[in-house]
């Protein structure tokens with residue numbers, strides 16, 4: 001494989017290229033490295049395992065002065081380099097005036113933070129030109145202290161000296177601060193009364209965490225709730241207070257060594273954990289944490305401390321901590337002090353805050369290795385607002401509002417897209433208000449005035465309604481893009497593809513052109529339009545929305561479809577899980593189509609299968625059943641169930657029949673996933689497009705994507721998956737931006 005890496009940061013003039021040269025040589029990788037206007041660019045080619053070692057060692061062994069504050073990776077096809085060389089530097093280009101994301105505390109600052117002789121010893125707001133908050137403190141461009149929430153702190157003479165000294169690593173570090181002049185901590189009780197301040201508040205927080213208390217801590221993009229991740233009774237209290245039944249919590253570990261005590265990260269996952277973006281990374285769990293951290297899952301979301309305050313807290317404890325965003329069930333993450341006092345008193349026993357304002361909220365990002373490639377699941381802190389280069393120039397300035405769930409929106413101009421941070425589900429008025437604020441905030445920041453607004457096709461998405469109103473108010477055209485087409489456009493843009501591709505868009509559900517709910521689509525796409533070539537045979541979602549939380553409703557619907565009323569007598573898990581009367585009612589609803597829209601969703605098929613093999617009848621968050629099936633996947637199981645293509649339909653009749661007959665239920669998840677991969681291969685052969693894009697929420701399923709890649713690439717197809725934006729609805733806005741048909 002070939003890997004292209006772009007690094008930004010202090011990587012010039014510190015012996016970085018010779019270091020890379022030696023490392024590449026040692027690992028016998030071929031390629032080149034070059035200094036670019038924004039950092040270092042390189043390509044390395046070789047065996048996948050070696051490339052991953054390269055990525056990890058790049059962080060672990062880099063020259064002491066080198067600082068990496070952003071990294072772009074892209075896997076490409078091999079070109080067959082013969083040697084590794086340091087190439088002539090590119091011409092000094094114009095430096096891009098973009099706003100940087102928030103960057104995890106760098107190693108030099110960390111050294112000072114824990115050096116008792118340093119004047120910033122244990123100072124929770126230490127930062128430098130290469131690390132610290134950026135996006136979450138800037139009020140307007142240009143990025144000067146006066147334009148950030150640091151404007152209220154007047155620099156002391158020593159900070160000013162550093163700030164003005166070109167040789168100092170805090171030269172023009174806008175958020176520069178020290179204990180004499182910078183932000184300070186205060187510790188509040190539930191009632192919002194100040195208990196203590198400064199270092200003393202840290203001691204109290206540590207004590208409280210050891211005692212099993214919940215502490216709200218103000219971080220970079222909002223408040224976290226922290227508590228001991230090893231004690232079941234503690235995590236249970238958190239679940240009760242947050243009213244969050246089973247959705248997994250992220251865990252913050254003090255070091256990569258501690259991560260390895262509790263989990264089994266691969267080399268690549270370690271590299272991601274250590275990267276300056278410091279995302280939450282989904283890794284294999286050893287089962288040593290409290291079971292309620294991630295109930296019945298084999299993976300946990302792990303991350304490392306990324307602000308000095310986190311470092312101080314974690315360093316003084318020998319405990320991994322649950323670190324979940326502090327908010328009331330579905331509300332946005334809390335970011336302001338007053339808001340924290342008002343809203344967090346039912347959740348936290350103590351509130352640790354400080355007087356540096358967070359200008360805009362920004363949740364933690366989530367990354368998962370899918371089919372061997374780091375795939376963003378939620379792109380937010382650490383990544384946003386890094387620009388995404390588009391495959392062509394936009395004719396007009398576009399605002400794309402995204403979907404309704406896991407929302408992000410995007411602004412696009414020329415060949416650049418700026419995706420917003422994670423907004424969340426925009427499914428009520430409060431959330432819509434938050435969405436609108438964030439839209440105007442981002443537009444204001446970039447002095448952006450859209451000439452066209454794009455939204456989903458779904459008539460009842462809050463974002464669709466908002467976009468319609470917006471287009472009227474601003475007197476600009478509105479364009480609606482079909483959901484799954486936008487998924488594929490997003491993947492194409494992510495991978496900078498042009499021309500035609502076969503897009504496989506599988507997800508929960510999205511509104512289709514025919515008014516039914518799509519979700520198992522094979523689309524022939526380019527930027528001008530699409531053709532729906534194949535889809536899964538539609539089935540009813542009995543009870544509509546309710547079917548999302550009850551996989552057994554899907555299973556029953558599939559059974560009714562095949563066996564009619566006889567299904568009610570079958571000795572199967574979903575049937576057994578219900579009262580007779582309830583079953584009859586469901587059957588009648590199905591028969592008459594009452595509140596039971598048709599859907600071709602593969603996400604729901606996963607649910608139906610999970611119900612049939614008896615692992616999930618009722619779930620508490622969307623996609624839970626699919627993750628459970630994914631966890632049960634065994635790569636040694638190679639066979640699959642039957643399926644047929646009938647006209648333009650993928651027929652699941654034999655999948656279901658084989659599954660019901662399958663005596664080895666523990667192998668059923670693998671066989672089902674293998675079947676789906678074979679369906680992809682069959683369709684790809686039928687269509688005959690060489691390039692195949694995978695997108696939609698289902699495509700975060702690692703074994704599925706791995707299998708599809710394996711089968712298709714063996715037959716000469718090229719498979720493209722997401723690398724910059726999520727395959728979920730969190731990446732929709734990028735796709736919407738690129739839809740050109742109406743205004744080329």
Ligand code: ZN
Nearest residue numbers: 106109128131
């Ligand atoms: Zn630093």
Ligand code: ZN
Nearest residue numbers: 156159178181
């Ligand atoms: Zn100072």
Ligand code: FE
Nearest residue numbers: 507510697729
């Ligand atoms: Fe979707």
